[in-house]
Ligand SMILES: [Fe+2]
């Protein structure tokens with residue numbers, strides 16, 4: 001490594017590893033701090049490049065590629081070589097290996113909510129807003145596409161081979177059946193009845209909602225439409241109908257909240 005390159009590397013390293021304490025002295029930060037800081041910087045740089053990628057000049061794209069190869073990929077390699085080994089052991093002992101997949105699902109759900117929101121806005125948007133909304137919709141859809149592709153690859157390359165190898169066929173069929181049942185239960189039926197409580201006086205809302213739930217057949221659902229996050233209602237359902245209901249946010253504000261509330265089969 002040349003002297004100059006070494007200096008740049010050291011500077012980069014210091015930027016993430018060192019920080020000032022309360023007294024203003026430079027100290028070594030924690031591993032978490034350093035990684036979070038590096039992540040933040042990677043994410044910011046990546047987002048900035050992504051926005052400018054179809055602009056001018058060519059040198060902008062060259063510096064994008066330089067960043068990808070010179071910063072993003074080395075970060076991944078550093079983690080693979082030195083961080084994941086420790087993480088593997090920790091997850092085995094204290095963690096839940098599928099927790100990372102749940103984070104994916106959380107992101108996927110958030111993207112769906114955003115895409116639905118923009119799709120609805122587009123129906124009434126004026127000509128002035130349409131190009132911006134369409135551009136956002138396209139960006140979000142492509143980002144979701146990338147996340148889903150990655151997620152499916154993880155399930156297919158890491159999880160399914162484990163099932164194939166270590167779980168007998170009868171149990172595999174049981175799992176498949178259970179997965180499919182939940183899928184059917186949670187599917188949003190186009191004929192889900194909407195229950196808009198925005199014009200109902202607040203003290204009558206919960207009674208109306210619980211009456212509607214009581215009238216549901218197993219597997220059926222309604223879509224609650226509200227002007228605030230009905231979180232407290234969720235907790236009430238948890239207490240009064242433990243294990244009997246499903247709860248899926250279809251839209252989470254800022255003006256309208258829509259939740260599909262179903263009765264489990
Ligand atoms: Fe990372």
Ligand SMILES: [Fe+2]
Pocket residue numbers: 105151155
């Ligand atoms: Fe999944």
